[in-house]
Amino acid sequence: MMNDDESALDDPVGRSLSGRHAHLAKRLGRAATYLTEVATFSAVSTDPDRRDWADLAALLGPGAFADMFSSPAVPPPDWEPVFSLDGRQMIWPGDGPSVLPRAEPDTGVVELGTDDVPEMLSLVARTGPGPFWPRTHELGTYLGMRVDGTLVAMAGERLRPPGWTEISAVCTAPDARGRGHAARLVGALATCIVARGERPFLHVAETNTGAIALYERLGFETRKQVTFRGFRTP
Ligand SMILES: CC(C)(COP(=O)(O)OP(=O)(O)OC[C@H]1O[C@@H](n2cnc3c(N)ncnc32)[C@H](O)[C@@H]1OP(=O)(O)O)[C@@H](O)C(=O)NCCC(=O)NCCS
Incomplete structure:
Protein backbone atom coordinates (compact mmCIF):
# COMPACT_ATOMS: atom_id res chain seq x y z
CA MET A 1 0.00 0.00 0.00
CA MET A 2 1.57 3.27 -1.13
CA ASN A 3 2.15 5.91 1.53
CA ASP A 4 0.23 9.15 1.00
CA ASP A 5 1.07 10.92 4.27
CA GLU A 6 3.35 13.83 3.47
CA SER A 7 3.57 15.30 6.99
CA ALA A 8 6.86 13.49 7.71
CA LEU A 9 8.44 15.42 4.82
CA ASP A 10 8.23 18.67 6.81
CA ASP A 11 10.69 17.32 9.42
CA PRO A 12 12.70 14.76 7.45
CA VAL A 13 15.81 14.93 9.65
CA GLY A 14 13.95 14.74 12.97
CA ARG A 15 11.67 11.95 11.79
CA SER A 16 14.65 9.94 10.49
CA LEU A 17 16.68 10.42 13.67
CA SER A 18 13.75 9.31 15.85
CA GLY A 19 12.90 6.39 13.57
CA ARG A 20 14.91 4.32 11.15
CA HIS A 21 18.15 6.19 11.87
CA ALA A 22 17.85 6.05 15.68
CA HIS A 23 20.89 3.75 15.75
CA LEU A 24 22.93 6.54 14.07
CA ALA A 25 21.66 9.33 16.36
CA LYS A 26 22.80 11.20 19.45
CA ARG A 27 19.93 12.63 21.47
CA LEU A 28 19.37 15.02 24.37
CA GLY A 29 15.77 15.81 25.26
CA ARG A 30 13.99 16.68 22.00
CA ALA A 31 17.25 17.59 20.23
CA ALA A 32 19.08 15.08 18.04
CA THR A 33 21.98 14.92 15.62
CA TYR A 34 23.70 12.29 13.50
CA LEU A 35 26.88 10.56 14.63
CA THR A 36 30.06 12.23 13.46
CA GLU A 37 31.10 11.10 9.96
CA VAL A 38 27.55 9.91 9.13
CA ALA A 39 26.02 13.38 8.65
CA THR A 40 26.09 16.84 10.22
CA PHE A 41 22.29 17.25 10.17
CA SER A 42 20.59 18.14 13.44
CA ALA A 43 16.97 18.52 14.50
CA VAL A 44 15.01 20.08 17.31
CA SER A 45 11.26 19.78 17.82
CA THR A 46 9.15 21.30 15.03
CA ASP A 47 8.07 23.93 17.60
CA PRO A 48 11.29 24.38 19.57
CA ASP A 49 11.58 26.36 22.80
CA ARG A 50 14.77 27.69 24.46
CA ARG A 51 15.26 24.40 26.27
CA ASP A 52 15.36 22.49 22.96
CA TRP A 53 17.98 24.86 21.51
CA ALA A 54 20.01 24.61 24.74
CA ASP A 55 19.86 20.81 24.51
CA LEU A 56 21.09 20.89 20.89
CA ALA A 57 23.90 23.28 21.85
CA ALA A 58 24.92 20.91 24.67
CA LEU A 59 24.78 17.96 22.29
CA LEU A 60 26.98 19.65 19.66
CA GLY A 61 29.29 21.58 21.98
CA PRO A 62 30.27 25.29 21.95
CA GLY A 63 31.14 26.95 18.62
CA ALA A 64 30.00 23.88 16.70
CA PHE A 65 28.35 23.68 13.28
CA ALA A 66 24.61 23.13 13.55
CA ASP A 67 23.29 22.07 10.16
CA MET A 68 19.51 22.46 10.53
CA PHE A 69 18.84 21.16 6.99
CA SER A 70 15.46 22.52 5.77
CA SER A 71 14.00 23.39 9.20
CA PRO A 72 12.40 26.86 9.23
CA ALA A 73 12.81 27.08 13.04
CA VAL A 74 14.70 30.20 14.15
CA PRO A 75 17.39 29.61 16.79
CA PRO A 76 18.15 32.10 19.59
CA PRO A 77 19.97 35.31 18.52
CA ASP A 78 23.35 34.12 19.82
CA TRP A 79 23.38 31.32 17.21
CA GLU A 80 25.45 32.78 14.36
CA PRO A 81 24.12 32.10 10.83
CA VAL A 82 26.74 30.23 8.77
CA PHE A 83 24.95 29.53 5.50
CA SER A 84 21.58 29.75 3.80
CA LEU A 85 20.75 28.03 0.51
CA ASP A 86 17.45 28.07 -1.38
CA GLY A 87 16.28 24.77 -2.75
CA ARG A 88 13.29 22.60 -3.39
C1 LIG B 1 23.16 16.20 -12.48
C2 LIG B 1 24.08 15.04 -12.89
C3 LIG B 1 24.09 14.03 -11.74
C4 LIG B 1 23.50 14.39 -14.15
O1 LIG B 1 24.31 13.24 -14.44
P1 LIG B 1 24.26 12.51 -15.84
O2 LIG B 1 24.74 11.12 -15.63
O3 LIG B 1 24.90 13.33 -16.88
O4 LIG B 1 22.67 12.49 -16.10
P2 LIG B 1 21.93 11.77 -17.29
O5 LIG B 1 22.88 11.39 -18.35
O6 LIG B 1 21.06 10.73 -16.72
O7 LIG B 1 21.00 12.92 -17.82
C5 LIG B 1 21.59 14.19 -18.10
C6 LIG B 1 21.44 14.54 -19.59
O8 LIG B 1 21.91 13.54 -20.46
C7 LIG B 1 20.92 13.22 -21.43
N1 LIG B 1 20.96 11.80 -21.67
C8 LIG B 1 20.44 10.84 -20.90
N2 LIG B 1 20.68 9.64 -21.44
C9 LIG B 1 21.40 9.84 -22.56
C10 LIG B 1 21.98 9.01 -23.54
N3 LIG B 1 21.83 7.66 -23.48
N4 LIG B 1 22.69 9.56 -24.51
C11 LIG B 1 22.83 10.90 -24.59
N5 LIG B 1 22.31 11.74 -23.68
C12 LIG B 1 21.60 11.22 -22.70
C13 LIG B 1 19.66 13.61 -20.82
O9 LIG B 1 18.70 13.97 -21.80
C14 LIG B 1 20.06 14.78 -20.00
O10 LIG B 1 20.09 15.90 -20.82
P3 LIG B 1 19.52 17.28 -20.35
O11 LIG B 1 19.37 17.24 -18.85
O12 LIG B 1 20.56 18.25 -20.77
O13 LIG B 1 18.23 17.46 -21.05
C15 LIG B 1 25.52 15.52 -13.20
O14 LIG B 1 25.47 16.62 -14.09
C16 LIG B 1 26.32 15.91 -11.96
O15 LIG B 1 27.03 15.11 -11.37
N6 LIG B 1 26.22 17.20 -11.53
C17 LIG B 1 26.96 17.70 -10.37
C18 LIG B 1 26.41 17.10 -9.07
C19 LIG B 1 24.97 17.48 -8.88
O16 LIG B 1 24.56 18.62 -9.05
N7 LIG B 1 24.13 16.48 -8.47
C20 LIG B 1 22.72 16.68 -8.19
C21 LIG B 1 22.54 17.07 -6.77
S1 LIG B 1 20.81 17.28 -6.34
Missing part, protein backbone atom coordinates in the same frame (compact mmCIF):
# COMPACT_ATOMS: atom_id res chain seq x y z
CA GLN A 89 11.91 19.35 -2.13
CA MET A 90 10.68 17.02 -4.88
CA ILE A 91 8.59 13.88 -4.47
CA TRP A 92 7.70 10.91 -6.57
CA PRO A 93 3.94 11.16 -7.23
CA GLY A 94 1.87 8.52 -5.48
CA ASP A 95 -0.37 7.98 -8.48
CA GLY A 96 0.51 7.60 -12.12
CA PRO A 97 2.52 4.93 -13.85
CA SER A 98 6.22 4.50 -13.23
CA VAL A 99 8.38 5.72 -16.09
CA LEU A 100 11.60 4.97 -14.29
CA PRO A 101 14.48 3.67 -16.38
CA ARG A 102 15.38 0.13 -15.48
CA ALA A 103 18.81 -0.86 -14.22
CA GLU A 104 19.52 -3.97 -16.26
CA PRO A 105 21.96 -6.43 -14.69
CA ASP A 106 24.60 -5.79 -17.35
CA THR A 107 24.69 -1.99 -17.16
CA GLY A 108 27.44 -1.89 -14.54
CA VAL A 109 25.27 -0.86 -11.58
CA VAL A 110 26.87 -2.09 -8.36
CA GLU A 111 26.06 -1.69 -4.69
CA LEU A 112 28.70 0.38 -2.91
CA GLY A 113 30.01 -0.29 0.60
CA THR A 114 32.75 0.56 3.04
CA ASP A 115 35.54 -0.53 0.67
CA ASP A 116 34.30 1.97 -1.92
CA VAL A 117 34.32 5.00 0.40
CA PRO A 118 37.62 6.53 -0.85
CA GLU A 119 36.34 6.42 -4.46
CA MET A 120 32.93 7.79 -3.39
CA LEU A 121 34.59 10.69 -1.55
CA SER A 122 36.78 11.39 -4.58
CA LEU A 123 33.77 11.44 -6.94
CA VAL A 124 31.88 13.76 -4.55
CA ALA A 125 34.91 16.09 -4.35
CA ARG A 126 35.00 16.33 -8.16
CA THR A 127 31.24 16.81 -8.68
CA GLY A 128 29.80 18.55 -5.57
CA PRO A 129 26.36 16.89 -5.26
CA GLY A 130 26.01 18.06 -1.64
CA PRO A 131 27.41 17.03 1.71
CA PHE A 132 28.80 13.51 1.97
CA TRP A 133 30.90 12.04 4.77
CA PRO A 134 32.89 8.82 5.28
CA ARG A 135 29.96 6.99 6.94
CA THR A 136 27.08 8.53 4.95
CA HIS A 137 26.60 5.27 3.06
CA GLU A 138 25.39 3.67 6.32
CA LEU A 139 22.17 5.70 5.96
CA GLY A 140 20.87 3.43 3.19
CA THR A 141 21.71 1.69 -0.08
CA TYR A 142 24.28 3.40 -2.30
CA LEU A 143 24.58 2.38 -5.93
CA GLY A 144 27.40 3.13 -8.32
CA MET A 145 28.16 2.82 -12.00
CA ARG A 146 31.57 1.41 -12.89
CA VAL A 147 33.13 1.75 -16.33
CA ASP A 148 36.31 -0.29 -16.81
CA GLY A 149 36.42 -0.67 -13.03
CA THR A 150 36.33 3.06 -12.30
CA LEU A 151 33.45 4.60 -10.37
CA VAL A 152 31.93 7.21 -12.71
CA ALA A 153 28.51 7.80 -11.14
CA MET A 154 26.64 7.15 -7.92
CA ALA A 155 23.43 7.82 -6.01
CA GLY A 156 22.12 6.64 -2.67
CA GLU A 157 19.49 6.69 0.04
CA ARG A 158 19.82 9.30 2.79
CA LEU A 159 16.99 10.57 5.02
CA ARG A 160 14.31 8.03 5.87
CA PRO A 161 11.25 9.59 7.51
CA PRO A 162 8.35 7.13 7.93
CA GLY A 163 7.02 5.98 4.55
CA TRP A 164 9.65 7.85 2.54
CA THR A 165 13.28 7.49 1.45
CA GLU A 166 15.36 10.39 0.18
CA ILE A 167 17.58 9.91 -2.87
CA SER A 168 20.84 11.82 -2.49
CA ALA A 169 24.50 12.10 -3.54
CA VAL A 170 23.46 11.89 -7.20
CA CYS A 171 26.60 12.62 -9.21
CA THR A 172 28.38 11.68 -12.42
CA ALA A 173 32.02 12.37 -13.26
CA PRO A 174 32.23 15.28 -15.76
CA ASP A 175 33.57 13.12 -18.62
CA ALA A 176 30.81 10.51 -18.16
CA ARG A 177 27.79 12.83 -18.24
CA GLY A 178 24.89 12.77 -20.71
CA ARG A 179 24.83 8.99 -20.99
CA GLY A 180 21.92 8.35 -18.66
CA HIS A 181 24.01 7.16 -15.70
CA ALA A 182 22.28 9.43 -13.18
CA ALA A 183 18.85 8.64 -14.62
CA ARG A 184 19.53 4.90 -14.38
CA LEU A 185 20.86 5.08 -10.80
CA VAL A 186 18.02 7.30 -9.55
CA GLY A 187 15.59 5.01 -11.37
CA ALA A 188 17.08 1.89 -9.78
CA LEU A 189 16.87 3.38 -6.28
CA ALA A 190 13.35 4.72 -6.82
CA THR A 191 12.17 1.36 -8.14
CA CYS A 192 13.42 -0.39 -4.95
CA ILE A 193 11.88 2.30 -2.72
CA VAL A 194 8.49 2.03 -4.44
CA ALA A 195 8.68 -1.79 -4.30
CA ARG A 196 8.86 -1.68 -0.50
CA GLY A 197 5.72 0.47 -0.35
CA GLU A 198 7.49 3.78 0.23
CA ARG A 199 7.86 6.86 -1.91
CA PRO A 200 11.11 8.51 -3.03
CA PHE A 201 11.79 12.18 -2.41
CA LEU A 202 14.85 14.38 -2.81
CA HIS A 203 16.23 17.86 -2.34
CA VAL A 204 18.00 20.02 -4.88
CA ALA A 205 19.45 23.52 -4.88
CA GLU A 206 17.31 26.04 -6.76
CA THR A 207 20.29 27.03 -8.94
CA ASN A 208 20.86 23.42 -10.07
CA THR A 209 18.60 23.67 -13.12
CA GLY A 210 20.22 20.70 -14.87
CA ALA A 211 19.49 18.35 -11.97
CA ILE A 212 15.94 19.72 -11.56
CA ALA A 213 15.30 19.04 -15.27
CA LEU A 214 16.63 15.50 -14.87
CA TYR A 215 14.38 14.79 -11.87
CA GLU A 216 11.34 16.28 -13.61
CA ARG A 217 12.00 14.13 -16.65
CA LEU A 218 12.06 11.09 -14.36
CA GLY A 219 8.65 12.08 -12.98
CA PHE A 220 9.48 13.88 -9.73
CA GLU A 221 7.28 16.85 -8.82
CA THR A 222 8.14 19.85 -6.67
CA ARG A 223 6.38 19.65 -3.28
CA LYS A 224 7.69 22.87 -1.76
CA GLN A 225 10.48 25.41 -1.72
CA VAL A 226 12.88 25.07 1.21
CA THR A 227 15.83 26.98 2.62
CA PHE A 228 18.76 25.01 3.98
CA ARG A 229 20.36 26.75 6.97
CA GLY A 230 23.41 26.26 9.11
CA PHE A 231 24.39 28.01 12.34
CA ARG A 232 27.25 28.12 14.81
CA THR A 233 26.28 27.25 18.38
CA PRO A 234 27.12 29.87 21.05
